[in-house]
Amino acid sequence: MAVLDVPRPAHHLPSTIRGMRRRLPMSTPSVPARALMDPAVAGWVRAHGITVSAASASDLALTGSCGIGAEHVMLRCDATTSLIRAAVAAGVTRFLVATERHVDVLASVGHPGIAVYLDDRGPAVIGERRLQIVGLHADVDDSAGAVEWGTAAERLLCRTAVLRTCGLPLGRISLGGGDASDWVYGGGQFSAAVAAEVDGALTDGCARWRLPRPSVMLGPAT
Numbered sequence: 001m002a003v004l005d006v007p008r009p010a011h012h013l014p015s016t017i018r019g020m021r022r023r024l025p026m027s028t029p030s031v032p033a034r035a036l037m038d039p040a041v042a043g044w045v046r047a048h049g050i051t052v053s054a055a056s057a058s059d060l061a062l063t064g065s066c067g068i069g070a071e072h073v074m075l076r077c078d079a080t081t082s083l084i085r086a087a088v089a090a091g092v093t094r095f096l097v098a099t100e101r102h103v104d105v106l107a108s109v110g111h112p113g114i115a116v117y118l119d120d121r122g123p124a125v126i127g128e129r130r131l132q133i134v135g136l137h138a139d140v141d142d143s144a145g146a147v148e149w150g151t152a153a154e155r156l157l158c159r160t161a162v163l164r165t166c167g168l169p170l171g172r173i174s175l176g177g178g179d180a181s182d183w184v185y186g187g188g189q190f191s192a193a194v195a196a197e198v199d200g201a202l203t204d205g206c207a208r209w210r211l212p213r214p215s216v217m218l219g220p221a222t
Contacts, residue, residue, distance in 0.1 A: 011041050012187040013050075019188025020218060023195035030074065030176070030219030033059035035184050042066040051094075053176065053222040057083055060090060074117075076222050077102040085109065096137050096174070098122040107131055117174050120156060135170050135214070136160060139221060140177025142194075149175060150197035153216075157205035160214070172215045180220040194218060 013029075020027050030051040036042040045052060046067050054060050055076040060083075063073050070091030077084055077097050084095070084105045093111075097103055098119035106114055116131050120138040136159055138152040156173045163170060175198065182190045198216060206213050 008038050008040070009185050011038065011044065011184050013041065013044055013184060015188040016183055016186070016191045019190070019192035020195045022192060023199045024216055024218075027195065027198075027216045027218055029183075030174075030217055031184065032180055032220055032222050033062050035180050035220075036062055036066045036068070038184075041184060042068075051217065051219070053096075053219065054087075054092075055222045057086065060087060060092075064090065077105075081105045088114075103131065117172070120159060133168060133170065135172030135174060136163075137174040137176070140175050142177050146190075146193040146197045148197075149177070149194045149218075150201035152177075153198045153201040154205045157202070157209060157211060157214075161209035161211055164211070170214070171212065172217070174217040176219050176221050178220055183220045191218070 017029050020029060028051065030053050031041070031045055033052050033054045036045065036052065049072055051072055051074055052063050052068050053074050053076060054063055055078065060075070071093065073092045074094040074096060075084070075087040075092050077095055084102065088109050088111050093113050094115050095102070095106060096117045096119060097106070099122060106116065114131055115134045117135045117137040118133060120136055136156045138156050140149050140152045142148045152175055153173060160170050195218070198218070202213055205211070
């Protein structure tokens with residue numbers, strides 16, 4: 001029986017990013033490491049310095065084999081400490097943490113320049129550490145549509161306001177959700193709808209809590 005070599009669909013990352021930035025001009029995209037298995041995606045991401053989100057040792061290895069610079073990788077910490085240490089050793093400086101243990105490990109390595117996003121389900125306040133807390137992250141279940149992205153953005157703004165009263169001013173939010181194929185191969189309609197909901201939530205939330213408008217990173221679930 002003949003085996004058909006089915007070509008991969010062409011990616012539409014440029015139109016995806018244009019769709020985002022029409023409503024959120026200062027937004028930045030991210031793609032999960034598994035998307036790099038498409039050589040065309042890997043080449044475009046590498047050439048344009050797009051953030052790649054990694055969540056495992058195999059993800060880290062894939063970013064390295066595809067020539068993605070460590071400065072463009074953000075690691076989602078898991079239950080193991082070895083993954084965090086391996087990422088630091090590889091030069092990764094951006095981390096998404098969800099537990100105090102993650103923070104303890106990152107603080108213990110004593111590596112300068114580490115920037116941390118706090119998962120919205122994680123610790124509320126981080127004490128005095130040798131870490132730079134830069135923003136908050138939320139996973140988005142968008143099964144009910146793009147409106148869920150706005151809801152998640154508003155939730156992060158509320159928590160940003162609380163942390164600001166605790167002396168932790170944050171200027172960034174990160175949202176991840178949806179199928180990677182919608183972001184990578186679907187074109188700009190999906191990303192534009194997401195950006196519109198997030199933009200509306202930021203406008204309302206920043207006025208309500210008297211916050212400066214944060215920078216936003218959007219992308220698929222890791």
